[in-house]
Amino acid sequence: MRSLVATLLALGCLQPLQVAATCLANGTEPAALKNLVNPSGEAYPVGLFVGNWPGGLATSSLAGILIQEMLGYNVSYNGPGGSTTHGMYAISGCRNPTATTAEERGCDAKVTYNHITMEMWEAYPSLWADLQKNKAMAPKALTSMGYDGKTSTYLLKSVQESVAESEGLPLEFYTSYNANWWKPWLYFDNTSSVNATRFLKKCSETQIFSDSLMRNYLAQTGDSAGVQIIDGAVVGSCPDEYFWRAPSCRNETFKCVIFFTGGAGWSVHLIMQQATAWNMPIAMAIANTWGDFAAMPVAHRSLFYWWEPDPTFLELAPVEVIFPPHDRVGHANGDLKTAPSTIRLTKGVSKDLLSLAPRVENFLVNMEISMAMINAIMLDQKNTGDSWDDVTCRWLQGNKATWESWLPDDTTCFAGFGLVDIESGELAMDRTVREGKRCQACPSGTFSERLVDSIGVTYICSACPLGTSQASGASLKCEPCDKGTYQDELGSQSCKRCPLGTYQDQEGQAQCIACPDGSSTLGLGSVAFTDCGCVEGRIDVAPAGLTCEVCSVGLTCPAMGTLESYETGVHPLGTKYLPIVDAGYYTTAAEPLKVYKCGKTWHCPGGVPDSCAGGRAGVPCAECPQGKTWSEGQCMECEAWRQILWGISVVGVFLFLTASYYLMTSKVTAKASVLFTTTCAFGMLVSLLQSVGIIGMMTVEWPVDLKGFFSYFQATQILLWSGVPLHHG
Numbered sequence: 121m122r123s124l125v126a127t128l129l130a131l132g133c134l135q136p137l138q139v140a141a142t143c144l145a146n147g148t149e150p151a152a153l154k155n156l157v158n159p160s161g162e163a164y165p166v167g168l169f170v171g172n173w174p175g176g177l178a179t180s181s182l183a184g185i186l187i188q189e190m191l192g193y194n195v196s197y198n199g200p201g202g203s204t205t206h207g208m209y210a211i212s213g214c215r216n217p218t219a220t221t222a223e224e225r226g227c228d229a230k231v232t233y234n235h236i237t238m239e240m241w242e243a244y245p246s247l248w249a250d251l252q253k254n255k256a257m258a259p260k261a262l263t264s265m266g267y268d269g270k271t272s273t274y275l276l277k278s279v280q281e282s283v284a285e286s287e288g289l290p291l292e293f294y295t296s297y298n299a300n301w302w303k304p305w306l307y308f309d310n311t312s313s314v315n316a317t318r319f320l321k322k323c324s325e326t327q328i329f330s331d332s333l334m335r336n337y338l339a340q341t342g343d344s345a346g347v348q349i350i351d352g353a354v355v356g357s358c359p360d361e362y363f364w365r366a367p368s369c370r371n372e373t374f375k376c377v378i379f380f381t382g383g384a385g386w387s388v389h390l391i392m393q394q395a396t397a398w399n400m401p402i403a404m405a406i407a408n409t410w411g412d413f414a415a416m417p418v419a420h421r422s423l424f425y426w427w428e429p430d431p432t433f434l435e436l437a438p439v440e441v442i443f444p445p446h447d448r449v450g451h452a453n454g455d456l457k458t459a460p461s462t463i464r465l466t467k468g469v470s471k472d473l474l475s476l477a478p479r480v481e482n483f484l485v486n487m488e489i490s491m492a493m494i495n496a497i498m499l500d501q502k503n504t505g506d507s508w509d510d511v512t513c514r515w516l517q518g519n520k521a522t523w524e525s526w527l528p529d530d531t532t533c534f535a536g537f538g539l540v541d542i543e544s545g546e547l548a549m550d551r552t553v554r555e556g557k558r559c560q561a562c563p564s565g566t567f568s569e570r571l572v573d574s575i576g577v578t579y580i581c582s583a584c585p586l587g588t589s590q591a592s593g594a595s596l597k598c599e600p601c602d603k604g605t606y607q608d609e610l611g612s613q614s615c616k617r618c619p620l621g622t623y624q625d626q627e628g629q630a631q632c633i634a635c636p637d638g639s640s641t642l643g644l645g646s647v648a649f650t651d652c653g654c655v656e657g658r659i660d661v662a663p664a665g666l667t668c669e670v671c672s673v674g675l676t677c678p679a680m681g682t683l684e685s686y687e688t689g690v691h692p693l694g695t696k697y698l699p700i701v702d703a704g705y706y707t708t709a710a711e712p713l714k715v716y717k718c719g720k721t722w723h724c725p726g727g728v729p730d731s732c733a734g735g736r737a738g739v740p741c742a743e744c745p746q747g748k749t750w751s752e753g754q755c756m757e758c759e760a761w762r763q764i765l766w767g768i769s770v771v772g773v774f775l776f777l778t779a780s781y782y783l784m785t786s787k788v789t790a791k792a793s794v795l796f797t798t799t800c801a802f803g804m805l806v807s808l809l810q811s812v813g814i815i816g817m818m819t820v821e822w823p824v825d826l827k828g829f830f831s832y833f834q835a836t837q838i839l840l841w842s843g844v845p846l847h848h849g
Contacts, residue, residue, distance in 0.1 A: 143513035147189025155194050156476040158231065165194035166480060167234040169210035169217070172200030175429040175465075176207075178497045179238035179265065181512040182523075183467075183487065190527055191479055198234055205244055207237030211259040211470045212251045232257065232470045235477075236484065239429075240468040241269055260473075261466045262481070266488035268462040271387060271427040273379070273394075277437035279421050283307045294443045297400040299368040299375065304401065308377045309420045311403045316362040319416065321406045323358035327385030328406075331355065336454045337389055341396045343367055356392070362405055364392065369401035376403035381425035382413035390456040391425070394443060397457035429491060431498035475594055478537050478559055482528035493522075531578060533559035536568045536594035538581030547581045561594040565611040568596050583611030586630035600628030604645035617645035623652060638668030642680065653680030659699050661713070674705030674715035687712055689728045701726040706740035716740035 142150070155163040166187055170180040177200075184195045201207055201218050209217035213232035214225040240261065242248075252258045280291050287307075289296050297304045314320065327333055331353040338347050338354060346367065348357045356364045369376040379391060379402045388404060395402035402423070407413035414432050417424045423441065426433055443459040450458060467484045474481045493515075501511040516523055531539060531551040537559040539548035547566070548557050551573065562568045562581035567590055569582040584590050584598035589612045601607050601615035604623070608616075608630045618624050621639075622632035623646035635641060635652035639660075646652070654660045654668035660682040661669050671677035681699035685691040687709070691698040701707055704721035707714060709730040716739055718724035723741040725733050732741035734754035744755035 142189060143185050143516060144189045147185075148192040152192065153188060153194045154192055156235075158472070158476060162231070164233055165196040166236065166477060167196050167198050167210075167232070169201060169207050169234040169237045170197055170199040171204065171207055171237065171239055172202050173239075174431050174498045174501070175239045175494060176200075177508045178494060178501070178512060179489065181508045182489075182497075182516070183236065183238055183484065185509075185512060185516060186483065186523060186526070187480055191477075191483060193477060193480060196233070201237075204237075204239075204241040205247055207240055207468060208244065208247060208251060208259060210234035211237050211468050212254070213257045213470070227254075227257075230256070232472070235470045235473045235480075237468045239265055240466050242464045242466060243269075256471070258471050260469050260471060262469055263466065263485050263488070265465040265467065265494075267429065267465065267491040267494060269428065269465050270462040271425065271460055273391070273423050273441040273443075274417075274426045274433070274438035275423050275441065276417060276421070277439050279307060280439045292439050292442055294394070294398050294400065294441055297377065297398065297402075297441075299399050299401045303375075304377055305369070305375045308422055310374055311363055311376055311378055311405075313420060314378065314405070314416075316360070316405070319408055319412045320362045321408050322361045323356055323364060323406075324361070325384075326406045327388045328356035328358065328364055328404075329353075330385075330389075333389040337392050340393055340455055340457075343396050345370065346392070346396070356388075363403045364388075364405075366392070366395035366400060366402045368395075368399045369403065373403070375401050377401055378420055378422040379404045379424065380407055380413065380416040380420075380422055381405075382407045382410060386425050387460070390460060393456045398443075429494045429498065431495075431502045434495055434499045434502065474534060474536065475561060478534055478561075479528045479530070482532065482534060483526055486526040486528065488526070493519075529575075530554075530558045532576065533568075533579040535570070535579055535596055536561060538562045538566070538568050538579050540581075549580055549582075551575065551578065564591055564593055564613040566590065566595075567598045568594065586610065587628040589613055589615045603627055604647040606630060606632050619644060621652075622646065623648060625649065636666045636668070639666055640679070653682075653697075655679055659683060659686060659713075669713070671699070672713065672715040674702050674707075674717065675713075676700050676702055683712070687729060701729060701731065706730075706732065708739065 155165055157163045168180055168184050168187075170176060180197065184197060187193050188195050198210065199206065199218070201210065206217045209225055209227065211232060211234050212227060213229040213234075214227040215229055216225050217234070219225045242261065248261075275291060283289050283291050289302060289304075289307075291297075291304070291307065296302055323329060334347050334354045334356055337356075338344065346357055346364070347354050349355075358364050363376070365373060365376055377400070379395075381388060381391070381404065383406070385406050388406070391402065391404055394400065395404075407416055413424075416422065417433060417436065417438075424433075424438075426438060444457075445459060446461045447455065447458040448461065450456075451461070467487065469481060469484065497511055497515050500506075500514065501508060504511065531554045533539060539551055539557050540546065540560045541548050542556050542558055550571070551557055554575075559579075562579075566581040566583055568579045571578050571580050584607075586609070587607055588598035588600050589607055590598040591613050601624075603625055605615035605617055606624055606629050607614075618632035618641075620641055620643070621635050623635065623641060624632045625648045633649075635649075638654055638658050639652045640655050641651050641653070649666075652666055654666070654677070656679045657671055657677055658668040658681075659671050659675070659677045661667050663684075677699045678697050680691075680693060680697040682691075683699075685697070686699035689698065701715070701724075703726040704718050704724055705726060706716045706718050706724045707729040712729040718740045719742070723733055723736055725731055734750075735744065735748070736750075736755055737743060737745045744750050747758055748755040749758050750756075
């Protein structure tokens with residue numbers, strides 16, 4: 121199709137669109153027209169990119185007049201573009217959509233000033249897929265134009281009717297051309313009637329000499345006589361240089377029915393396969409110029425290639441020749457003997473048109489033109505030579521009932537929009553009373569909800585429910601609050617973070633869950649129960665769950681402290697959260713929460729339970745382990761000389777007490793025997809040891825240095841109580 125349009129433009133056969141003056145009696149005055157306004161506050165007209173071919177010009181003019189006069193928007197007619205691809209680039213935001221290279225097209229824009237392109241031929245799926253990759257600017261294809269595009273084989277209606285009346289042969293069906301059954305050449309001109317050198321291209325100048333196309337023809341048909349090999353290339357065989365003839369008339373050229381096409385040989389490979397497969401006596405030729413192509417069916421009774429919609433042969437009322445229905449798989453594999461596929465024609469719009477002007481997009485969705493309507497408009501323009509502006513205005517004035525059905529109902533909202541009261545600006549929940557209501561994009565904190573009523577389908581803006589929020593406008597749903605957040609109010613734009621001392625481990629919640637008594641969290645937005653921990657001054661003593669107890673004096677318990685981390689000296693959050701025993705205090709490993717105060721601070725360094733300095737042991741770090749003694753600031757192994765010294769010390773004490781007894785009781789001892797004296801001295805020693813041991817067992821808190829001393833005498837006391845008789849006298 122691009123080559124067709126290029127030919128039309130080169131020949132000047134198409135008129136550029138002119139912007140018409142006010143056409144409709146109740147149309148919006150130019151001074152009252154409004155512009156689009158984007159989120160940045162920039163204002164500009166609705167951009168309508170015009171396709172420079174008859175159908176594109178006609179439908180662009182129709183849409184532009186109605187958008188201006190019935191919907192009240194300024195319209196800028198941009199382009200024109202010679203191909204559907206130009207329109208696709210235009211509504212994607214490309215600054216120069218008709219350029220030939222990607223760099224020149226400039227498709228990196230963030231704003232598009234082209235919002236609509238009419239009669240978009242859906243024949244470029246690869247390009248359309250590429251344009252969809254840019255999510256921010258991806259264009260949209262709306263509903264069908266109301267008619268499809270197609271190419272096919274045609275004959276003049278006058279010929280078809282004449283043969284049907286005189287012979288009863290329906291030339292509109294391909295089977296009527298089977299040379300084994302019928303003589304179709306009787307109803308058409310012979311090739312000898314054509315001035316080939318003047319009006320036709322040589323086969324060598326056309327697609328008939330395409331190696332790839334002819335190789336496929338040969339593979340599909342096996343017609344080796346229809347091709348020839350030139351310099352290793354497979355090309356079509358044209359003995360007279362101008363006509364390629366099908367097998368059914370190749371040897372009897374007078375039986376050939378002329379078939380005209382144009383350009384470089386539009387669809388020659390398809391026509392060749394159809395003629396051979398269905399035994400049609402075709403002699404195919406390519407017109408030299410567009411003017412020659414348009415004149416050939418008028419000058420010669422013939423078959424010819426054509427496409428719709430197009431006004432070239434409209435006044436001749438061409439009749440399509442019907443072939444077997446399109447075989448998609450066959451065509452994909454190069455088998456072209458069935459009818460070509462029709463091409464869907466749609467309205468293309470920019471991604472942002474719905475948010476900028478929903479009524480305009482709604483109008484385009486409703487706009488539907490039949491093939492008869494578009495043909496009538498194009499034929500009027502061809503017959504009168506008037507501008508497209510004048511022709512379409514005439515059509516609108518004469519077909520009010522048709523186009524009024526395209527206009528959007530102000531209360532029929534699209535998804536992303538909802539009803540609003542025009543006067544108060546408040547959201548409306550129904551349209552029981554339609555007057556004074558219109559559609560607008562749903563604001564943040566709401567979502568567009570489908571409403572079905574007696575009128576049909578519309579949308580309203582409903583407040584986001586509890587546990588959800590929506591920050592963006594024109595949204596179709598509200599988003600549930602994430603874990604660690606909540607929302608306890610309707611219609612919110614964002615969710616709240618759970619406060620200190622609470623958490624939320626589920627999405628879409630209206631409240632947060634409180635941590636157990638005596639516990640809290642380290643910050644806002646906690647997402648799990650495990651984020652809860654005991655507050656400062658308390659410690660979690662539960663092996664599972666959370667139980668916070670007050671820490672005793674002598675323990676430092678930061679927030680999030682646990683008994684496990686206290687015992688191991690390792691906390692998953694770091695040493696900042698590790699409970700410890702204070703210096704000067706002691707706890708046992710068996711009862712880590714029972715705190716003892718040490719006699720001397722340096723004996724108890726603190727930290728983890730059961731920590732003593734210098735190798736001391738006992739509670740609280742009061743003594744050295746058995747077999748060791750305190751020396752030079754640490755517990756050391758007892759040496760033999762130290763044990764001997766202790767023995768000598770005991771003997772010395774005994775002798776000292778004996779001597780003291782003799783000196784202090786000399787008058788008595790002068791009469792006493794040695795045995796009596798010794799017994800009295802030993803009894804005094806034992807009494808001393810017992811007295812000191814008993815004093816050590818008192819509940820008085822003695823200095824730590826005296827504990828070992830008292831323990832020694834307590835051991836002596838136990839020994840004596842075991843059966844050693846004590847004598848005093």
